[in-house]
Amino acid sequence: MSKRLEQVWAAIDPERLRRTLLEMIDIYSPSGKEEDIQLYLEEILAATGIPVQRQEVEEERFNLVARMGPEPPLLYLVGHVDTVAAWDIEDYAAKEKWGVVRGLGSADMKGGCAAMVETWLALASLPEAERPSVGLLLVVGEEENGDGSARFLEQECPAWVVIGEPTSLLPAFSHFGYMEIALTTQGRRIHSSLPELGHNAIESMLRVLLQIERATLFDSTEEPKLIYSIREMSSSRAGFVVPDRCEAMIDLHLSPDTDPARVRQELEKILVKTRRAIKGLQLEVSFDFESGGYQLDRNNPLSVTLEEVFPRLNLPLEFVPFRSHSDGNLFFQAGSKPLILGPGSLETAHTAEEQTSLAEVEAAARVYAALALGEGFQ
Structure with missing residues (x-):
């Protein structure tokens, strides 16, 4: 394991990550009403001193885009902050017990977003000269029509994106x-x-x-x-x-x-x-x-990184297709190569039983850090 990755993993703060996830779930953010959660995340990201751009999608709806490193990013960490509408507007907030977090969006995909934000904070702790060239994109509207990602793709199309949809941390280079x-x-x-x-x-x-x-x-x-x-x-x-x-x-x-x-x-x-x-x-x-779906060649630099880091985290490495719809389809059609990988599972997403584990969310943050630092991109 490289010295830089050791430093970044040491900078990942499980308690800060837990707090971010719980507070994100407590902010109701169905598609079309994402402003409050974006303001919350903007404040967290701005504290690093790295510029955070608001990318307007429509009035009072905007993506958050941040970039670090000396070169234009070839890799972006991508998460959507919107959720489906609450099954019960009186009972959508976060509940934690025995390391399992329940609540609207806990799996789809505030768990993945929280992990990406924690990765970003940990990467930002590196000296500026040692930071990788990587981007962070937090989009709106995925649960409806993907208008947030579509807006981003009007201006930029990175070579690779890692999208934190719930896959139980099983990487998906193919997509239905x-x-x-x-x-x-x-x-x-x-x-x-x-x-x-x-x-x-x-x-x-x-x-x-x-x-x-x-x-x-x-x-x-x-x-x-x-x-x-x-x-x-x-x-x-x-x-x-x-x-x-x-x-x-x-x-x-x-x-x-x-x-x-x-x-x-x-x-x-x-x-x-x-x-x-x-x-x-x-x-x-x-x-x-x-x-249409897609199937990427697994002989790629992200796959190499996964094969190195999963054993270190004692995670099973099984490549699976992603069976739902996601913004991955939009990125692939635009010319990006998407990896779908995130905590939580599709089985509970969009249901009253939606959940993810803090252990998976923390592991996701460590995997995202390794991908951001991967030698194939630096």
């Missing part, structure tokens, strides 16, 4: 693609006691979804190419009547080597057959979002 599909069925409203005289939009939607689910496109295997999820379904509500409208949203997560355009074409064929098969069906379909 993602599609969103909106479906609407129309029916005929009639009194609920006379359903045979109406047309039930919910029944039509259920038949459509069943046709899609049964398609060979979604045949399950040990390593599925497509992961199909009905995310939302709602209908018109107007008293004791047969509903005349139903809306559903489908998520598709695509393995890294699956082309979204091909999937869309196959789904369009399925829907043509579905319209013919279901009597009286009135169906509207829109493909609202699609983004």
